[in-house]
Amino acid sequence: MHASAQQAPSETDSTPAPGAVSLAGVSKTFGDFTAVEALDLDVKPGEFLSMLGPSGSGKTTVLRMIAGFENVTSGSIHLSGVDVTQVPPHARQVNTVFQDYALFPHFTIAENVGYGLRVAGVSRAERATQVGVALEQVRLSAVADRLPHQLSGGQRQRIALARALILRPQVLLLDEPLGALDKQLREEMQIELKQIQREVGITFIFVTHDQEEALTLSDRVAVFNNGRVEQVGTAREVYEFPATEFVAKFLGLSNLIPAELSADGVQSSVRPERVRLLTADTAASAGTVSLLGTVSETVYTGPTTRFLVDTESGVRVIAERANDHHPSAESAFGRGDRVRVEWTTDHASQIG
Amino acid sequence: MLRLSLGAKFTLGTIVAIALAFMYIPLFLVVINSFSAARLSSWPIAEFSTIWWEKAFVSEPIRAALLNSVIVGLGATVIALILGTLVAFALQRYTFFGKQTVNLLVVLPIALPGIVTGVALNNTYNQVLEPIGIEVGYFGMIIAHGTFCIVMVFNNVLARLRRINPSIEEASRDLGATPLQTFRLVTFPQFRSAFVAGAILAFALSFDEVVVTIFTAPPGVDTLPLWIMNQMARPNEASLVNVVATVVILASFIPVWVSQRLARGADERE
Numbered sequence: 372m373h374a375s376a377q378q379a380p381s382e383t384d385s386t387p388a389p390g391a392v393s394l395a396g397v398s399k400t401f402g403d404f405t406a407v408e409a410l411d412l413d414v415k416p417g418e419f420l421s422m423l424g425p426s427g428s429g430k431t432t433v434l435r436m437i438a439g440f441e442n443v444t445s446g447s448i449h450l451s452g453v454d455v456t457q458v459p460p461h462a463r464q465v466n467t468v469f470q471d472y473a474l475f476p477h478f479t480i481a482e483n484v485g486y487g488l489r490v491a492g493v494s495r496a497e498r499a500t501q502v503g504v505a506l507e508q509v510r511l512s513a514v515a516d517r518l519p520h521q522l523s524g525g526q527r528q529r530i531a532l533a534r535a536l537i538l539r540p541q542v543l544l545l546d547e548p549l550g551a552l553d554k555q556l557r558e559e560m561q562i563e564l565k566q567i568q569r570e571v572g573i574t575f576i577f578v579t580h581d582q583e584e585a586l587t588l589s590d591r592v593a594v595f596n597n598g599r600v601e602q603v604g605t606a607r608e609v610y611e612f613p614a615t616e617f618v619a620k621f622l623g624l625s626n627l628i629p630a631e632l633s634a635d636g637v638q639s640s641v642r643p644e645r646v647r648l649l650t651a652d653t654a655a656s657a658g659t660v661s662l663l664g665t666v667s668e669t670v671y672t673g674p675t676t677r678f679l680v681d682t683e684s685g686v687r688v689i690a691e692r693a694n695d696h697h698p699s700a701e702s703a704f705g706r707g708d709r710v711r712v713e714w715t716t717d718h719a720s721q722i723g
Numbered sequence: 724m725l726r727l728s729l730g731a732k733f734t735l736g737t738i739v740a741i742a743l744a745f746m747y748i749p750l751f752l753v754v755i756n757s758f759s760a761a762r763l764s765s766w767p768i769a770e771f772s773t774i775w776w777e778k779a780f781v782s783e784p785i786r787a788a789l790l791n792s793v794i795v796g797l798g799a800t801v802i803a804l805i806l807g808t809l810v811a812f813a814l815q816r817y818t819f820f821g822k823q824t825v826n827l828l829v830v831l832p833i834a835l836p837g838i839v840t841g842v843a844l845n846n847t848y849n850q851v852l853e854p855i856g857i858e859v860g861y862f863g864m865i866i867a868h869g870t871f872c873i874v875m876v877f878n879n880v881l882a883r884l885r886r887i888n889p890s891i892e893e894a895s896r897d898l899g900a901t902p903l904q905t906f907r908l909v910t911f912p913q914f915r916s917a918f919v920a921g922a923i924l925a926f927a928l929s930f931d932e933v934v935v936t937i938f939t940a941p942p943g944v945d946t947l948p949l950w951i952m953n954q955m956a957r958p959n960e961a962s963l964v965n966v967v968a969t970v971v972i973l974a975s976f977i978p979v980w981v982s983q984r985l986a987r988g989a990d991e992r993e
Binding site for chain 2: 460465
């Protein structure tokens, strides 16, 4: 992968694009425990890539290996085309936003933001200018002289971001940076992160266990499970067309349809909102999988209503309908109603 | 919080008052007596005077003893700072075979009776090192004090290291700081007050140590506590002893007070 990039120089000519991250056959074991197993992952320059997975799936370990905090057990890591597998963290052109922000408690906010410039030997005056600009970017100039513990969670988060970005890294690593914020603030910060990423145009690698966050923010999502990547793709790809049962289940609700009921004789997954709910006397349409059943439960979720349908084939299918204006969905069918559920075969994703 | 009845509060308060009185009134008497004009300590004091302070100030043996106490205290403190901090880092940062044993061995000297430490070191110095031509002398006394001073630094620094958020060191390295810069700018400031508090306690511990000193001081060398002990045999100098004792009391109180304030200051900042 990396080798081929060098052999076939693209529009960037001989210099590999800054901000590309390439992991080849990367494994990490802690004693008997394999945290990451033979991982291949290529991140394009300027891409917003999320590493999504449950805790213990290896995503944070991968991030820490890219940052240089953990040695790889085997395999190699390239940053912007340069092999950095053995390079210590302080010499890598990446910066990290930590889950707990990791601000220096004994330094003021301005000193925190200017730390990277200070250790690089940038003059005091130049530092002050750049720190001023960086603080303005995150709209926190007013707190420059405070200490980290005097700031709110959201403010600390933005300072951690400013501190990492001031060094203009080629790649920014973010380790569940929004995990400690409450829901409303988290959603605001998601938008802000996306805007900042667009402005600075550098590669963001974002670790999260929140599937909605990953889908909202990312150009591509890598779904992790048990130290392996189950699937990499755009938000749409991994959501609509999960390649494995794990991906189907981890990214929201999913109906797993056994092979004998699927159109092409392979187990498949269908999202509840792709399932149409019809009266039992409706005829099955062509190009669909169509099943008869009984509504066993209805669940009102606010924007939608979910119908749990026990089909005659023995599979329980969840159908979700938007609660949009006229004849509202929640009143259309009730418990015990005979219904037909069907979905277009295009909307079913084969699961390996 | 625990709620107490008025009677219980009163009883507890009285017990505390009595306990404190037992501890501090004798010390207070020593301080007051040092300002007595009488040659022998007596109560009540007939006449106040600073004559014994003046005599103590120009006394050559007292000056020599004070100097010895300061040199030994500082020497032991330096040893304790270096070794105590290194051991604290080793135990907090690394996993190795015998880790718990090392922890125990470092802390043990503080619990060991001074007389055992004293006899053991005395035997080693006189019966092992001297025959093979190594004369430890004054330095032997400093090392002897170092053995129990290390614990003060070790305990303080270790407790603080455990509370440092490990990710701030990673953040420092991530932002381009070398390991040395990280230690200087991030790690050390995090445990600096514990380091200073440990140093002060170590010094205070060494300054009033008697038992180990008796066994390890070279012939003719007195520290302040040793000088006091020797004077007790000559009661006509009792008032001079009160002066020196007052100095030792102050030299012990101030460091403990400062180190407590340092420890508290660090807690409040978190």
